[in-house]
Amino acid sequence: MEISAPRGTKDIMPDSSSHWQYVERTAREVCRAYGYREIRTPVFEHTELFLRGIGETTDIVQKEMYTFTDKGGRSITLRPENTAGTVRAYLEHKLYGESQPSKLYYIGPMFRYDKPQAGRFRQFHQFGIEAIGSPGPIVDAEIILAAVEFFTRLGLKDLNLFINSVGCPKCRPVYRAKIQDALRGSLGEFCEDCRSRFDRNPMRILDCKNEKCQQLSKDAPRLADCLCDECRDHFAGLQTVLTAAGVDYQLNPRLVRGLDYYTKTAFEIQYPPLGAQSAVCGGGRYDGLIEEIGGSPTPAIGYAIGLERVILALEKQGLLPSTETGIAVFVAAFDDKTRVQAFKLAAELRKAGLACEMDYLGRGLKAQLKQANRYPARFVAIIGEEEAAQNKVALKNMQTGEQQLVDAGQVEQKIRAEMED
Ligand SMILES: [Zn+2]
Ligand SMILES: [Zn+2]
Known part of the structure; x- marks a missing residue:
């Protein structure tokens, strides 16, 4: 269950x-x-x-x-x-x-x-x-x-x-006595709550939500006058x-x-x-x-x-700010081998303070790009076989569609520079 x-x-x-x-x-x-x-x-x-x-x-x-x-x-x-x-x-x-x-x-x-x-x-x-x-x-x-x-x-x-x-x-005691004197005669017409409040806490009768009670206490003395x-x-x-x-x-x-x-x-x-x-x-x-x-x-x-x-x-009133789900960069990997490098790069980018995501389900490259769009991600850093061999990353700006080959160590700087534009 x-x-x-x-x-x-x-x-x-x-x-x-x-x-x-x-x-x-x-x-x-x-x-x-x-x-x-x-x-x-x-x-x-x-x-x-x-x-x-x-x-x-x-x-x-x-x-x-x-x-x-x-x-x-x-x-x-x-x-x-x-x-x-x-x-x-x-x-x-x-x-x-x-x-x-x-x-x-x-x-x-x-x-x-x-x-x-x-x-x-x-x-x-x-x-x-x-x-x-x-x-x-x-x-x-x-x-x-x-x-x-x-x-x-x-x-x-x-x-x-x-x-x-x-x-x-x-x-307050003076007022209590005054309000009890004023309401005593009509007490039987008040709701049950009010009747039980009469001795214990007569002031509360004034804030009874019952319309009839409000009508009955309309002319009751006011504390402000006492x-x-x-x-x-x-x-x-x-x-x-x-x-x-x-x-x-x-x-x-x-x-x-x-x-x-x-x-x-x-x-x-x-x-x-x-x-x-x-x-x-x-x-x-x-x-x-x-x-x-x-x-x-x-x-x-x-x-x-x-x-x-x-x-x-x-x-x-429609005054709540929209939920922010966007990220700076999605690191995509070509296969299991490059996935380790992707993990390493993601860790470095996160350490540098960039919101960063990657694939955790062993998806193919195409599915990873789809996933990146869903966040959405401003950049995708793709680590393919060739790029990995040269310790480089294909960095794609998802807004302009431009792609460039960047040294793995330069990815953060590149992203920051383009984000400032
Ligand atoms: Zn006082
Ligand atoms: Zn009442």
């Missing part, structure tokens, strides 16, 4: 891996410009990290984690996101002792046992940024700008940026900096985040042509998380971008 890839996973084949490299390279270039340095943390962590770092009441922890006991009896989980791992590494390596904020980024696979559907996988990939150690709001604006820059460099225009403030542990002075100043500061930088944004009071450790800035970037899956970047401030994981209180902000969706968007 043939074994296929597990449900919810996807092979990235050579034809599309160049697309991934392009998107990843763009992310790295933007991070370099903005001063973010790459961190690579393990793909699995102690389960405890995610229980504390994501929250035991979340869907991720309750339903979606790949958790197992390893042979040493430890509970291990494949990372469902990478903020917790990054913060763990920040504490473990005492980055707080270095100049702050620590500006970090990551690119890599994440794992969630989710229902696979268009654009959603069980192994998926994220590019994310975390800025740890600054209370903002300048750094908040900076990471938003870096995200916008990433999408812009890829050619994705007409993005919608939504921002909100979710307050802090000082002002912010404490500190949060209000912070939110105003963020808007001032974004406006100064010429970034278009919209206020979205329904943009909330579920957990207590999220504070102040929350934002989302949408790319409308993707329809139901239009959110391409989500992030926000999490000033309470580092304490949750065992460090001293430290302000921080970050976001994650789902790369599958980005690639889907680029594909839809």
Whole structure:
């Protein structure tokens, strides 16, 4: 029986891996410009990290984690996101002792046992940024700008940026009580999810996707009207900096985040042509998380971008670069004897940095030339019986059709010279 890839996973084949490299390279270039340095943390962590770092009441922890006991009896989980791992590494390596904020980024696979559907996988990939150690709001604006820059460099225009403030542990309880008072009377009409959120996390009712719930909560009090002075100043500061930088944004009071450790800035970037899956970047401030994981209180902000969706968007818009398959030279051999010389020449050309191919199946000369055209190759170096005897190579320029006899030692120079023309 043939074994296929597990449900919810996807092979990235050579034809599309160049697309991934392009998107990843763009992310790295933007991070370099903005001063973010790459961190690579393990793909699995102690389960405890995610229980504390994501929250035991979340869907991720309750339903979606790949958790197992390893042979040493430890509970291990494949990372469902990478903020917790990054913060763990920040504490473990005492980055707080270095100049702050620590500006970090990551690119890599994440794992969630989710229902696979268009654009959603069980192994998926994220590019994310975390800025740890600054209370903002300048750094908040900076990471938003870096995200916008990433999408812009890829050619994705007409993005919608939504921002909100979710307050802090000082002002949020006041708001919670207000929203509970406002919705209590009509609670029976809300969906089941919303009813269960009412006590635990009433703010989440605002981002219910159910239309009826949205209608019912339309006139609910807004957190922006209940912010404490500190949060209000912070939110105003963020808007001032974004406006100064010429970034278009919209206020979205329904943009909330579920957990207590999220504070102040929350934002989302949408790319409308993707329809139901239009959110391409989500992030926000999490000033309470580092304490949750065992460090001293430290302000921080970050976001994650789902790369599958980005690639889907680029594909839809025809913005992916074409896959490069061409090579500089194909070394063709006349028979088994000259094949050894062909191998030697190919090795020398490759060492000199030229993309070089040869035949591996014992094909005849005619079939080899056909093969060379398929790549396509700019040059074919033919080693025939006579040429081999004189230590020479017949070098054919496939664009002009010209052929000349060249010393074996001169092939690289000849190719380079003609390629420059
Ligand atoms: Zn506050
Ligand atoms: Zn609902």
